[in-house]
Amino acid sequence: MTGSPLLALTQGDPNGIGIEIAAKAWRVRREEQLAPFFLIGGRAGVTAQMAALFPDIPLAEISEPADARERFTKALPLLPLDPGLSEAEETIAAIRLGTELCEEGRAAALVTNPIHKKRLYEAGFDHPGHTEYLAALTGRPGKSVMMLACPxxxxxxxxxxxxxxxxxxxxxxxxxxxxxxxxxxxxxxxxxxxxxxxxxxxxxxxxxxxxxxxxxxxxxxxxxxxxxxxxxxxxxxxxxxxxxxxxxxxxxxxxxxxxxxxxxxxxxxxLDFDGGVNVTLGLPIIRTSPDHGTAEDIAGRGIANPASLIAALKLAALMAGA
Structure with missing residues (x-):
């Protein structure tokens, strides 16, 4: 994995399945030959979910994305957000930080877990969704295009x-x-x-x-x-x-x-309900995402399917030149 691109993965809405499928993707990292990735999320929320659902998966808190590459072989790397943020603020902050890391070249691509748009709107978020927010963050408002891709x-x-x-x-x-x-x-x-x-x-x-x-x-x-x-x-x-x-x-x-x-x-x-990937075109960074929602009806039960996230991680690595 030394020469593989390093991917930034956001937690998505903490009430959804993002953290769960991130852990499941990490668990099959060798079988699926995944490029190294690190999770951006709230320390308290991620730690609590991991303890409840995946006590066997170690977390490795990192302060720099580059540290994730070595840690990834033995633990799921977590780049924690500032404490004290609300859940909606955490969701937005993770996207913003992941975008900045890609723009700075400290991550090769951004993979985003699903967000709950209504919850963000109620917190003052004024973008229709991920795609438009990423375009604004990268100085490309109105320029981004959404693609859905599968093999x-x-x-x-x-x-x-x-x-x-x-x-x-x-x-x-x-x-x-x-x-x-x-x-x-x-x-x-x-x-x-x-x-x-x-x-x-x-x-x-x-x-x-x-x-x-x-x-x-x-x-x-x-x-x-x-x-x-x-x-x-x-x-x-x-x-x-x-x-x-x-x-x-x-x-x-x-x-x-x-x-x-x-x-x-x-x-x-x-054609491929579980393997579809959302790709944002027209940005100066690479961004992919699972092609599903937060699935809060099954969150916390340990039954979420990570297939679309795994596909998103693979496509992000491929696009980054893996």
């Missing part, structure tokens, strides 16, 4: 956490161009694809059927595709979304650009 599929929604009724108005040529260009650039720089192939879904059923079931394909989506194809980008569409995700279709592209949240997330969660 069988990569999808990118052009619009994300907004009501479905607002999608047509939000779907502009400028937004779609930015999403596609950002995806294309990061597929080259972060995923090592020399000539990424992109497929673009339509918004309406049957991709609008030449304007008879909606006009967005003809007025927005197709012109953007044609403009980007003219620059040399390998991009096709718009396709009817109901025929874009079967085996033969997926073999023809490296990522699918979708028009809204569920159009992108339903196929990837159907």
């Amino acid at each position: 069988k599929l990569r999808v990118v929604p052009a619009t994300v956490h907004i009501p479905i009724r607002e999608v047509p108005a939000r779907l502009t040529a400028g937004l779609l161009t930015h999403v596609i260009e950002t995806t294309h650039a990061d597929l080259i720089t972060r995923f090592g694809l020399d000539h990424p192939r992109l497929a673009v879904a339509g918004l309406n059923p049957h991709a609008g059927e030449d304007g008879s079931i909606g006009t967005e394909e003809e007025t927005i989506i197709r012109p953007v595709i044609e403009q980007l194809r003219a620059t040399g980008m390998e991009i096709t569409g718009p396709y009817s979304a109901d025929s874009l995700f079967h085996d033969a279709a997926r073999a023809k592209y490296d990522a699918a650009i979708c028009m809204y949240h569920d159009q992108a997330l339903i196929p990837i969660k159907t």
Whole structure:
């Protein structure tokens, strides 16, 4: 593990399963060949959860990320947050510290455990979610793009956490161009694809059927595709979304650009519910996350599945050049 990238992992919401799946990932670090990582979290909360669920797993408190590399072989390294923070403040502070460590080169990538957005909003958090907060922290507000990835599929929604009724108005040529260009650039720089192939879904059923079931394909989506194809980008569409995700279709592209949240997330969660990874594109740092929520209904019971976190750790290491 000497030459492996060092990953910063946030605890997520302390009422969720983040600490539990972090411990479970550490437990299988050798079998899964995981790069070394350290957990950023509150000392009291992490210690209490570990004592209750994993008394057999030693914790090693560190003061510098570099110390985690040696400690990782025998203990789960913990970089503790300042004491006295509320749970919401801990969640935010862990993200902020992990981002700073990546920007400073003291960690190669950031992996974030799930957050409880409503709890953060009530504490004054004014960002829609992780993605937007990370963009603000890194000086890229409005520039980040969300990708969901698994071995069988990569999808990118052009619009994300907004009501479905607002999608047509939000779907502009400028937004779609930015999403596609950002995806294309990061597929080259972060995923090592020399000539990424992109497929673009339509918004309406049957991709609008030449304007008879909606006009967005003809007025927005197709012109953007044609403009980007003219620059040399390998991009096709718009396709009817109901025929874009079967085996033969997926073999023809490296990522699918979708028009809204569920159009992108339903196929990837159907194909690989436990192994999907959330990746933030367009940032100066690498960030991945499990593709699930805080799962507070099962938190503290020791039954949480760490598969998506393990996949997020592996992809972060791969993107960092492992």
